[in-house]
Amino acid sequence: MLKEIKILADHGKQYVPDLRNQPVSARFRGRPVIAAEVSPGQVERAAAMCPAGAIDGRSGAIDLGRCTFCNECALMLPEVYRFTNDYRIAATRREDLVVMPGQADQLKINESAVRKEVRKLFRRSLKLRQVSAGGDNACEMELGASGNVNFDMGRYGIEFVASPRHADGIVITGPVSVNMAQALQICYDATPSPKIIILVGTDAISGGLFAGSQAIQREFIDTHHIDLYVPGNPAHPLTFINGVMDLLKL
Numbered sequence: 198m199l200k201e202i203k204i205l206a207d208h209g210k211q212y213v214p215d216l217r218n219q220p221v222s223a224r225f226r227g228r229p230v231i232a233a234e235v236s237p238g239q240v241e242r243a244a245a246m247c248p249a250g251a252i253d254g255r256s257g258a259i260d261l262g263r264c265t266f267c268n269e270c271a272l273m274l275p276e277v278y279r280f281t282n283d284y285r286i287a288a289t290r291r292e293d294l295v296v297m298p299g300q301a302d303q304l305k306i307n308e309s310a311v312r313k314e315v316r317k318l319f320r321r322s323l324k325l326r327q328v329s330a331g332g333d334n335a336c337e338m339e340l341g342a343s344g345n346v347n348f349d350m351g352r353y354g355i356e357f358v359a360s361p362r363h364a365d366g367i368v369i370t371g372p373v374s375v376n377m378a379q380a381l382q383i384c385y386d387a388t389p390s391p392k393i394i395i396l397v398g399t400d401a402i403s404g405g406l407f408a409g410s411q412a413i414q415r416e417f418i419d420t421h422h423i424d425l426y427v428p429g430n431p432a433h434p435l436t437f438i439n440g441v442m443d444l445l446k447l
């Protein structure tokens with residue numbers, strides 16, 4: 198017994214005690230901040246350089262649903278673009294993922310976009326089925342980490358399950374390749390109603406670098422109500438967990 202206590206004391210806490218306020222590395226790239234004044238020339242240069250087409254060519258705003266967080270804009274124009282390590286960047290509306298010049302506040306979910314039944318039914322227990330629809334295993338690994346001993350989202354009743362029959366919703370990663378489009382629909386249909394849809398990662402939200410490719414088929418995304426958008430490339434476990442906690446109002 199004493200030996201076990203000594204091991205526990207040596208190892209310290211293995212879990213994140215407060216998922217809402219966990220400090221992360223200053224080098225982590227989360228919510229961007231854009232200078233309030235951006236000249237047309239700077240906007241033009243940044244938009245032309247951005248490999249993901251995430252920078253608006255008129256305003257200089259960054260669309261987090263397209264951004265790959267590569268940091269190239271901050272390296273090219275450090276006086277205009279910088280990334281904070283704020284990981285709470287999930288949104289309930291697609292348009293809320295656009296960060297405008299001069300916008301310095303923390304991103305918050307739009308409460309009016311949350312369906313009433315979501316909180317009523319899933320607040321105490323939310324089981325999710327993950328669908329990798331042409332994903333590259335990056336977001337998938339981070340989602341796996343969300344349930345490990347460190348992040349332990351299961352403490353709030355949020356867990357991944359093996360079958361859509363046992364799930365309250367689906368979590369989609371990847372740009373939705375043609376080969377996965379039908380499988381995604383089948384998985385969604387197999388999930389009992391009411392159910393939620395969460396998109397995780399740039400690829401799932403916008404198609405990412407694959408947007409416009411003939412190899413992807415995004416009709417499912419375009420024709421269904423999305424309950425939560427979780428940006429990132431890949432999305433951090435804390436971004437996912439905090440986004441779901443905000444959605445459920447935990």
Ligand code: SF4
Pocket residue numbers: 246247248249250251252259263264265266267268269270271
């Ligand atoms: S960090 Fe985002 S907005 Fe900036 S260049 Fe990369 S993809 Fe574009």
